Amino acid sequence: MNGNGERGGEAFSPSSFGALAANPEKWALFLDIDGTLVDIAPTPDAVEAPAGLAASLAVVMTGLGGALALVTGRGIGFVDRLFHPHCFPLAGLHGAELRLPGGRTIAIEPSPAFLQAKAALHAGAASLPGVIVEDKGVAVAVHYRLAPHHRDSVEALMREAAVRAGPRWSLQSGKMLVELKPAAADKGEALKSFMRGAPFAGRQPLAVGDDLTDEDMFAAAIAHGGRAIRIGDGNARTLAAGRIGTPAHMRTLLASLADTWERDRR
Numbered sequence: 430m431n432g433n434g435e436r437g438g439e440a441f442s443p444s445s446f447g448a449l450a451a452n453p454e455k456w457a458l459f460l461d462i463d464g465t466l467v468d469i470a471p472t473p474d475a476v477e478a479p480a481g482l483a484a485s486l487a488v489v490m491t492g493l494g495g496a497l498a499l500v501t502g503r504g505i506g507f508v509d510r511l512f513h514p515h516c517f518p519l520a521g522l523h524g525a526e527l528r529l530p531g532g533r534t535i536a537i538e539p540s541p542a543f544l545q546a547k548a549a550l551h552a553g554a555a556s557l558p559g560v561i562v563e564d565k566g567v568a569v570a571v572h573y574r575l576a577p578h579h580r581d582s583v584e585a586l587m588r589e590a591a592v593r594a595g596p597r598w599s600l601q602s603g604k605m606l607v608e609l610k611p612a613a614a615d616k617g618e619a620l621k622s623f624m625r626g627a628p629f630a631g632r633q634p635l636a637v638g639d640d641l642t643d644e645d646m647f648a649a650a651i652a653h654g655g656r657a658i659r660i661g662d663g664n665a666r667t668l669a670a671g672r673i674g675t676p677a678h679m680r681t682l683l684a685s686l687a688d689t690w691e692r693d694r695r
């Protein structure tokens with residue numbers, strides 16, 4: 430539900446990004462990756478960053494005085510390969526890994542119980558054809574996009590894994606996947622960590638995401654006096670008051686913001 434108690438939120442007009450262009454010193458931008466910046470693909474490794482996206486992000490980050498962070502379920506290594514050669518401030522694994530401006534990195538370590546749970550998951554998923562285990566180190570995602578009929582089995586497997594891993598790990602559902610991740614990590618806490626330090630502190634956060642896991646980030650952005658935008662068709666229940674239809678539209682808005690600032694610099 431959005432701030433007005435409605436589903437979905439209002440369509441976000443392209444000109445609203447003008448608020449960032451007009452007052453860049455007032456805003457901080459927090460961006461999810463899968464389903465927000467890049468299109469959803471059949472498998473986790475099949476995603477691609479379209480030409481120009483990383484460069485647009487870099488220009489927008491500079492325009493905002495550095496106040497841009499990516500907030501994602503992906504790990505830092507994956508994101509750096511996706512946006513090579515850029516290394517953006519980043520909350521990875523839903524906030525279990527943080528790379529703050531200036532490069533300082535903070536990460537939660539896996540426990541022996543979590544490693545055992547992960548090994549059991551690999552073994553259990555091997556008997557479910559089409560199910561993919563994405564091992565991300567201190568988190569693990571099990572995908573059923575290629576085998577939706579295995580959804581119940583995947584959910585049962587994940588519940589068992591959560592019991593094995595113990596209370597420091599928790600389940601997170603997403604688009605055709607279930608993840609086991611550190612319980613202390615969520616995207617809302619990640620946003621708050623960035624907002625405590627320069628150059629984010631004192632700015633108004635604008636959070637953009639497409640999935641259930643982004644709702645924590647939306648709540649934190651709104652609590653900081655900011656705004657939230659959900660990518661998608663508008664049917665999802667969300668806290669976001671704004672909506673953008675597709676990642677392609679989101680990329681267009683970023684590219685035009687980047688163009689505006691590049692033109693001004695010339």
Ligand SMILES: O=P(O)(O)OC[C@H]1O[C@H](O[C@H]2O[C@H](CO)[C@@H](O)[C@H](O)[C@H]2O)[C@H](O)[C@@H](O)[C@@H]1O
Pocket residue numbers: 461462463464465468469470471472473474475476500501502503563570572574603604605606608640642
């Ligand atoms: O927080 P995000 O950046 O949105 O990451 C969330 C998860 O995204 C990835 O899974 C999703 O995208 C895949 C590729 O498009 C798709 O195949 C899958 O069905 C989606 O759920 C990623 O693989 C996960 O690790 C992220 O947690």
